[in-house]
Amino acid sequence: MSTTTIDRLRDTELSYRATLAGGALSVFLLIALLGLAFPGSIWGNFLAILTSRSTLSSALRLSVPITFAALGGIFSEKAGVVNIGLEGLLIISAFTAVITTAVVGPEMTVLGLPAIWIGFFAGILSSVLFSALFAVVCIRFKADQIIAGLAVWLIALGLAPFAATVYYGGVNTDNLGTTLGTWTIPVLSDIPFFGAFFDADPAVYMMLVAVPASWYVLNRTAFGRHVRASGENPKALDTVGVDVSRVRYAGVLLSGFLAGIGGSALSLGLGQFVGNNQTMVNGKGFIAIVAYLFGNYNPIGAFGASFLFAGLEAAQIRLQQVPGYAIPDSLIQTIPYVTVLVVLALVGRTRIPEAAGEHYDTGDDNR
Amino acid sequence: MSATENAKAVLRRLTAASATERILISFAALVMAVLVGAVIILVSGRITTCQTAATTLFGTGFCYDPVEVYLVLFNGALGEPFLVNRPGILKPLNPDWNPLSFGLALTLKETTLLIFTGLSVAVSFRAGLFNIGTQGQLVLGGLATALFSFFVAPLLPSGLVGGLILIPLAVIVGALVGGLYGAIPGALKAYADANEVITTIMLNFIAAQIAFVLVSEFYGNPDSQVVETTPLPDWATLLPVAFPQGGDFSILALAFGLALVVAVWFLLEQTSFGYDLRTSGEQPEAAEYGGVDAKRTTVTSMFLSGALGGMGGAIWVLMVMGKWQAGVPALGFDGITVSILAGNNPFGVVPAALLFGTLKSGSLAVQFGTGVPKQLVGVLRGLIILFVAMPEFFRMLGSAIDLEPDRETVATDGGSLGGDDE
Numbered sequence: 001m002s003t004t005t006i007d008r009l010r011d012t013e014l015s016y017r018a019t020l021a022g023g024a025l026s027v028f029l030l031i032a033l034l035g036l037a038f039p040g041s042i043w044g045n046f047l048a049i050l051t052s053r054s055t056l057s058s059a060l061r062l063s064v065p066i067t068f069a070a071l072g073g074i075f076s077e078k079a080g081v082v083n084i085g086l087e088g089l090l091i092i093s094a095f096t097a098v099i100t101t102a103v104v105g106p107e108m109t110v111l112g113l114p115a116i117w118i119g120f121f122a123g124i125l126s127s128v129l130f131s132a133l134f135a136v137v138c139i140r141f142k143a144d145q146i147i148a149g150l151a152v153w154l155i156a157l158g159l160a161p162f163a164a165t166v167y168y169g170g171v172n173t174d175n176l177g178t179t180l181g182t183w184t185i186p187v188l189s190d191i192p193f194f195g196a197f198f199d200a201d202p203a204v205y206m207m208l209v210a211v212p213a214s215w216y217v218l219n220r221t222a223f224g225r226h227v228r229a230s231g232e233n234p235k236a237l238d239t240v241g242v243d244v245s246r247v248r249y250a251g252v253l254l255s256g257f258l259a260g261i262g263g264s265a266l267s268l269g270l271g272q273f274v275g276n277n278q279t280m281v282n283g284k285g286f287i288a289i290v291a292y293l294f295g296n297y298n299p300i301g302a303f304g305a306s307f308l309f310a311g312l313e314a315a316q317i318r319l320q321q322v323p324g325y326a327i328p329d330s331l332i333q334t335i336p337y338v339t340v341l342v343v344l345a346l347v348g349r350t351r352i353p354e355a356a357g358e359h360y361d362t363g364d365d366n367r
Numbered sequence: 368m369s370a371t372e373n374a375k376a377v378l379r380r381l382t383a384a385s386a387t388e389r390i391l392i393s394f395a396a397l398v399m400a401v402l403v404g405a406v407i408i409l410v411s412g413r414i415t416t417c418q419t420a421a422t423t424l425f426g427t428g429f430c431y432d433p434v435e436v437y438l439v440l441f442n443g444a445l446g447e448p449f450l451v452n453r454p455g456i457l458k459p460l461n462p463d464w465n466p467l468s469f470g471l472a473l474t475l476k477e478t479t480l481l482i483f484t485g486l487s488v489a490v491s492f493r494a495g496l497f498n499i500g501t502q503g504q505l506v507l508g509g510l511a512t513a514l515f516s517f518f519v520a521p522l523l524p525s526g527l528v529g530g531l532i533l534i535p536l537a538v539i540v541g542a543l544v545g546g547l548y549g550a551i552p553g554a555l556k557a558y559a560d561a562n563e564v565i566t567t568i569m570l571n572f573i574a575a576q577i578a579f580v581l582v583s584e585f586y587g588n589p590d591s592q593v594v595e596t597t598p599l600p601d602w603a604t605l606l607p608v609a610f611p612q613g614g615d616f617s618i619l620a621l622a623f624g625l626a627l628v629v630a631v632w633f634l635l636e637q638t639s640f641g642y643d644l645r646t647s648g649e650q651p652e653a654a655e656y657g658g659v660d661a662k663r664t665t666v667t668s669m670f671l672s673g674a675l676g677g678m679g680g681a682i683w684v685l686m687v688m689g690k691w692q693a694g695v696p697a698l699g700f701d702g703i704t705v706s707i708l709a710g711n712n713p714f715g716v717v718p719a720a721l722l723f724g725t726l727k728s729g730s731l732a733v734q735f736g737t738g739v740p741k742q743l744v745g746v747l748r749g750l751i752i753l754f755v756a757m758p759e760f761f762r763m764l765g766s767a768i769d770l771e772p773d774r775e776t777v778a779t780d781g782g783s784l785g786g787d788d789e
Binding site (some may be wrong): 146338 | 411414415497499555561562564565566568569570572573575576577579583584641692703704738739742743744745746747748750752753755756757759760763
């Protein structure tokens with residue numbers, strides 16, 4: 001592909017993103033305008049939902065698994081391994097976190113650590129182990145990354161309900177009776193609306209730290225440079241003496257670590273793992289992929305997109321509670337998925353890392 | 368070069384591998400999945416609690432015995448030809464075994480449904496498109512079939528004549544709706560370059576919700592607490608003819624599925640459209656140079672794939688349920704396993720569907736007989752895909768134990784296996 005084509009694509013991409021962001025903003029402004037003009041109408045309800053503190057706080061909570069999975073996806077794909085199994089990593093960590101907490105005993109503390117935090121770390125560990133398996137399969141055994149990623153998803157989708165049935169006799173776990181709870185920062189949490197940022201799930205704070213940290217690691221450190229080179233031009237990286245496979249392993253493991261935080265936070269925030277149909281993860285891993293494509297592999301952009309999708313989800317949940325209009329709940333529930341489709345259709349032409357999806361052979365077979 | 372193009376390169380390489388090699392890889396993958404499954408069964412036997420250990424290894428008791436689980440599985444799937452609960456390695460034959468019994472009917476039912484979804488996935492994969500949306504196409508196709516039959520049935524004479532007119536039409540309606548729903552991600556792929564893996568998965572969620580709303584709000588059975596359509600009259604459904612003991616298997620549907628296998632093979636291998644479809648999957652650049660309209664081929668392939676998925680839904684409604692009901696089983700996802708196991712070859716779909724159908728139907732016997740949850744099949748589904756995806760693993764394994772040194776040499780010299788970057 002010639003440079004001019006890439007530039008042209010990049011320009012259209014930018015204009016797509018601008019259109020989309022502008023579109024979202026104008027929809028919001030329209031709702032605000034209509035809501036202010038007709039306070040008693042459905043638009044008034046919309047406005048009230050969009051500007052309520054509880055919507056903000058649930059949007060933040062809901063964006064945690066999507067954002068963490070998206071951050072993980074960025075590291076993996078930037079390193080050259082397309083990780084379509086993020087959904088599976090979320091599922092396995094969500095399940096492991098709950099079952100570990102249950103086995104340890106929700107009320108117990110081990111070495112001063114409450115059981116729920118042991119579950120939290122166990123969830124991360126399980127996701128890292130799964131991503132290690134995925135990495136070996138893709139890098140060492142040169143499997144097709146898309147099919148291997150689908151396998152990771154389907155294995156987790158089978159394994160979690162299977163294990164839940166073995167232990168509990170049903171695909172859902174029992175409720176732990178405890179959650180990660182909320183960390184409230186005094187004074188700041190009293191601010192109207194934005195106080196939601198300071199009265200939140202611990203994982204929300206982690207997310208707010210992880211997003212800029214990921215950006216920094218990716219763009220300002222030697223490791224980040226290696227990761228990007230491994231996805232764009234592995235041969236050059238190899239030439240300067242950096243082991244491409246090792247960088248790719250690191251990228252995939254990091255994606256497992258980050259997705260694991262998201263999965264653990266998802267289930268422990270509720271205190272339960274739900275294993276029906278698509279499990280409680282319900283496509284969040286795939287939405288995360290769209291989020292980082294939308295965010296053009298920039299952690300901050302990916303967070304913005306995740307927050308948009310989570311915001312829609314939060315608004316959708318609140319909308320179901322508003323009485324007096326006749327749209328069925330199931331239809332409202334499709335809003336986030338439809339939005340994801342529209343976004344993907346508009347930013348589909350994202351330029352992915354040059355060598356993503358390719359195996360890299362050093363020519364040294366005994367590695 | 369985009370990821371999809373790379374994926375296509377891999378598919379190309381998979382297709383380039385010889386037929387024997389692919390069959391070997393599929394078998395090896397199945398064996399590996401069964402072995403890993405056995406380990407999972409053993410481990411979960413430690414998690415659960417039981418009165419007496421089912422098996423003892425290295426001085427540790429386990430609640431589940433993997434060998435017994437697989438014995439019960441295959442025995443159950445075949446309608447219990449052996450008495451597996453007798454001690455000893457050689458099990459005596461079951462004098463009461465009846466090949467037309469419930470167990471075998473269940474296996475053939477699953478096989479029939481999996482032939483449709485497996486074909487659906489195979490067509491798209493051959494075109495280099497990862498259609499993960501067979502599930503959604505099946506859900507909506509099935510619903511269309513159920514609603515069409517429900518509304519048209521009163522206009523037709525009941526009985527055999529009505530059935531002969533209605534059933535084929537209902538299947539066509541299911542195929543059309545499934546096909547159109549499949550064409551959406553095809554068009555998104557062709558004209559907006561939206562990754563079909565993601566769009567099809569999103570469309571699965573949307574299909575489930577749309578179908579749920581349509582049935583719960585508009586077309587539901589008013590006499591039922593469940594979200595389902597009104598049951599169709601018997602003459603409008605595919606009845607179990609040869610298998611009187613139930614199991615919801617119709618030999619007509621199986622015959623139709625097998626005919627479709629031949630039709631899809633013919634379409635792919637013997638027609639110019641099939642040639643375009645395969646080349647755009649295997650050698651996209653060559654296809655473009657050869658004057659193939661890539662965008663149109665993408666949309667048409669996805670329509671075809673969706674139509675096969677929709678027919679799967681139609682058969683599920685007409686043969687199994689006699690109505691559409693929320694909570695459609697994950698036949699579309701199973702189709703991915705079937706197609707991958709079959710090397711995306713239409714004829715390979717038949718044995719692959721039979722194998723996976725056996726696993727699915729036997730899992731019920733396993734749950735009943737040994738207490739191991741039937742969700743085990745869900746785990747095996749993913750494991751099989753994982754192992755088929757890494758032929759390199761088996762090649763390395765093969766060369767490590769020096770199984771076929773000659774073939775290794777040929778592969779290395781031929782240079783067709785792996786090593787694109789060298």
